[in-house]
Amino acid sequence: MRPTSFDVAERAGVSQSTVSRALRNSPGVNAETRARVSAAARELGYVVDRHASSLRLKSSETIALVTICRPGEDRSAINPFYFALLGSIAAATSARGFNLLVSFQESEANFRADFVASGLADAMIVIGTTSNRAAWDYFADAQAAGFDFTCWGSPGDPFHWMRSDNDIGGRLAAEHLVARGRRILAFVGPQRSPQRQFDERRDGFIAALEARGITPLIAEPPAGPDRHAQGVAAARELLAAHPDIDGIFAASDMLALGVLQGIKETGRSVPGDVALIGFDGIRAGTLADPALTTLEPDLDAAGEALVAMALEDADHSRSGTRIPVRLAVRGTA
Amino acid sequence: MRPTSFDVAERAGVSQSTVSRALRNSPGVNAETRARVSAAARELGYVVDRHASSLRLKSSETIALVTICRPGEDRSAINPFYFALLGSIAAATSARGFNLLVSFQESEANFRADFVASGLADAMIVIGTTSNRAAWDYFADAQAAGFDFTCWGSPGDPFHWMRSDNDIGGRLAAEHLVARGRRILAFVGPQRSPQRQFDERRDGFIAALEARGITPLIAEPPAGPDRHAQGVAAARELLAAHPDIDGIFAASDMLALGVLQGIKETGRSVPGDVALIGFDGIRAGTLADPALTTLEPDLDAAGEALVAMALEDADHSRSGTRIPVRLAVRGTA
DNA sequence: CTGAAAGCGCTTACAG
DNA sequence: CTGAAAGCGCTTACAG
Structure with a gap:
């Protein structure tokens, strides 16, 4: 049976209340008493019961x-x-x-x-x-x-x-693509998602581009089992319809990784023909070839x-x- | 204040013990009583206190x-x-x-x-x-x-x-590489790791190859900040020392992903010049280019x-x- | 500085 | 089938 504070008390020759106080570092416990209690607790392998403690304290930490x-x-x-x-x-x-x-x-x-x-x-x-x-x-x-x-x-x-500060993220993506000389740009992301964050990223992207006189294409990925598959399909569709696109901002890294694969499958090079930016900073992005440029939340x-x-x-x-x-x-x- | 079983008891017009029994689905509670208790509990938004319950039951589930x-x-x-x-x-x-x-x-x-x-x-x-x-x-x-x-x-x-069944995994890797016509083979993995699983994978790999008269090279990755970095460096070293290697089995997927990058950096193609197999079945392997062949534990x-x-x-x-x-x-x- | 006691909110043996 | 009561193992107000 697990020892209780009563067992520790007996061994240390003090009352159970003193054991509790000593072990909780309550003020007003004699240093020598505290040491004796700690030793007894250690010897018995005593650990405070968290259920009893939480029940009393009304907090479970x-x-x-x-x-x-x-x-x-x-x-x-x-x-x-x-x-x-x-x-x-x-x-x-x-x-x-x-x-x-x-x-x-x-x-x-x-x-x-x-x-x-x-x-x-x-x-x-x-x-x-x-x-x-x-x-x-x-x-x-x-x-x-x-x-x-x-x-x-x-x-x-x-x-x-x-x-995340999605608006700023979208703007940073836009500015970076433009600074890299890209002009025919697209946003790839779910358009009717309950995930408001996707919309915020898109809107920041659009706003920063419009300030530069650029209107990006907005591409909704086709349905797919997961974001990666959706990204692959979206890139195919998008590049078929608009072969001259030279920069894409994807709403999330998993989507971007799919887009990356989709672009490569058309025979285009990244970033040579098409530059690509994702969002999330997931580890897998650093393992892609080339490694994914992305917006990384702290x-x-x-x-x-x-x-x-x-x-x-x-x-x-x-x-x-x-x-x-x-x-x-x-x-x- | 959160309601207790006493509050539920009062509302349902029964004793607190009956509330406890009814809510725990104890046998021998009148169906009508049980229903009244459930209703009262629902109305009050009552939820059993897990600390009190676990303390009594001496089990926290x-x-x-x-x-x-x-x-x-x-x-x-x-x-x-x-x-x-x-x-x-x-x-x-x-x-x-x-x-x-x-x-x-x-x-x-x-x-x-x-x-x-x-x-x-x-x-x-x-x-x-x-x-x-x-x-x-x-x-x-x-x-x-x-x-x-x-x-x-x-x-x-x-x-x-x-x-994992590492021995079988190592053997499967060996057999697959041989079936793909590879003959100059290497194992890349930590050699003095406390991780016994790496040794088991290596030993299964070696055993299956020796049965076919092949002796693989064993390469310890140089020190590095993480497995991926170690894999990149290992591939570079290995291919510099043994340019004719045509198949590599890496002790883990993160290592394999690094090896993949390292191989590509030498200008070789995968799997054309060098075939590669990892171990773990991590998601990131499916996103690599080409996707990583691997041993996948269930x-x-x-x-x-x-x-x-x-x-x-x-x-x-x-x-x-x-x-x-x-x-x-x-x-x- | 220390002890005896109450009480946190349950579950269940016991009695009816 | 239901209730009164004990007790799980703590923490802390109260008294000394």
């Missing part, structure tokens, strides 16, 4: 992170951007001494928003694909029912969200800001905050 | 997953194989109705093995890089001190582990087996189990 997946999606096929964001949220969580509970959700079978209500977590963060309509409907209902959380991206209202800042907003910001005054992005110039543009 | 990182490593740079494995462990965990607590650990500052001892989890799984010597020393000590867990990979003794099986071993197998009789791998033939071989 843990964050719940929900990642929304595409229905039927293999977990290993989740967009790597979300794994990277998960990693930075984990770092921010751990820096506070908090635990991280993760939950991948995709359908009615496993939708859950009660991590805070059950006391399991002190706050909840929701990230993942906005393409899962049922999931976001579920979370909208949950929020209306009083389950509170903070989102990355999200379809916008009624959620409390945080996003993920450390994103993780930290999401955790801070979830934990410390009950009125969500940070909602709508933007995470800075930088242009990572690599091989494709 | 959660798995703790520790991922060991390289010291100083950016969380977004973690080998995608481990993120994929995390995803499949999450799926297996969720299929049992369990929660998943994740912890990325890299140095003394955040090493922790007490998730089970504190009651936070019912079992612990450890995955991640074997290159972090300090971490594995820590977990070896923890195990000796009675903290129990199950590992993926691991440096071997004294851990309870589960791995990750769903791995996640399920790890969770089963951690949870149901106190004597670790499954330790040493092998996860099947299949050859995914894509573009590089």
Whole structure:
């Protein structure tokens, strides 16, 4: 049986309350007593029971992170951007001494928003694909029912969200392509996606180009099993219809990686014939040939800001905050 | 204030014990009573407090997953194989109705093995890089001190582990390269790594080739910041010393992706001049140009087996189990 | 500085 | 089938 604080107390020759105080570093415990308690705890292999402790304290010091997946999606096929964001949220969580509970959700079978209500977590963060309509409907209902959380991206209202600075990202992409001498430009991205971030990227791109008298083509990728496949098909279609395109901005890196493959398949060179910029800064972009030029959100800042907003910001005054992005110039543009 | 089972009891006009029984679906509760309790709970937005429940039950229905990182490593740079494995462990965990607590650990500052001892989890799984010597020393000590867990990979003794069927993987790689007419073959992989899996892959590869009278070159990648960089450098060195090599088996996909880049940089074509096979089946391999041929462990099986071993197998009789791998033939071989 | 006691919100053996 | 009560292992107000 696991030892309790009573066992430690007996061994140290003090009361159980003193054990608790000593181990929590409460003020007003004799240094010698504290040392004796610590020694006894160590000898017995005692570890405080977190359930008892959390029950008393009414705080679990843990964050719940929900990642929304595409229905039927293999977990290993989740967009790597979300794994990277998960990693930075984990770092921010751990820096506070908090635990991280993760939950991948995709359908009615496993939708859950009660991590805070059950006391399991002190706050909840929701990230993942906005393409899962049922999931976001579920979370909208949950929020209306009083389950509170903070989102990355999200379809916008009624959620409390945080996003990349997509407008600036789109503008940076436009300016870079123009500076590289490109004039026949296209944006490739979903047009009727609930993911507002795609629209923001597109609109920043368009705005910066129009200021230079350029009107980009806007290409909606054909339906496909995933963003990469959509990108391949989009590049084929686009270059068939407009063979003289010399620069493309794709709404996300996975899409851009597909576009890259699609361009190469037409026999064109990148960036020689067509320059290409993505968005997200995923690791796989650095492995492409040539390496993908992209807009890279500051993920450390994103993780930290999401955790801070979830934990410390009950009125969500940070909602709508933007995470800075930088242009990572690599091989494709 | 969050409602408790006493609030529900009052509203439903029953005792608190009846609320608990009704909500846990205990046998011997009148159907009509159960319905009244459920309704009251719903109306109040009541959710069972997991800390109180776990404290009573002495079980938290959660798995703790520790991922060991390289010291100083950016969380977004973690080998995608481990993120994929995390995803499949999450799926297996969720299929049992369990929660998943994740912890990325890299140095003394955040090493922790007490998730089970504190009651936070019912079992612990450890995955991640074997290159972090300090971490594995820590977990070896923890195990000796009675903290129990199950590992993926691991440096071997004294851990309870589960791995890919690396021997078969190495043999499949050998047979495929030979079937493709390749005769001057090399294995690229760390030679003094605590990661026993690399040695197993190499030895299976060598054994299958020797049966055909071929002796492969064994190349240790030069030191580098990550596996990809090591792969690039290894390919350069290897092809400079042995320009006639026509087939390479790399110990992991990240290494293989580096090797791919290194080969191309020498002006050789893949698979025309040099065929290449990796190991792990990471998503980024499918995005390479050409797509990486690789040995793909059955990750769903791995996640399920790890969770089963951690949870149901106190004597670790499954330790040493092998996860099947299949050859995914894509573009590089 | 330390101890005895109450209480966090459940689950379940016991009694009816 | 249902209720009153004990107890899971802590933390901390209260008293000394």
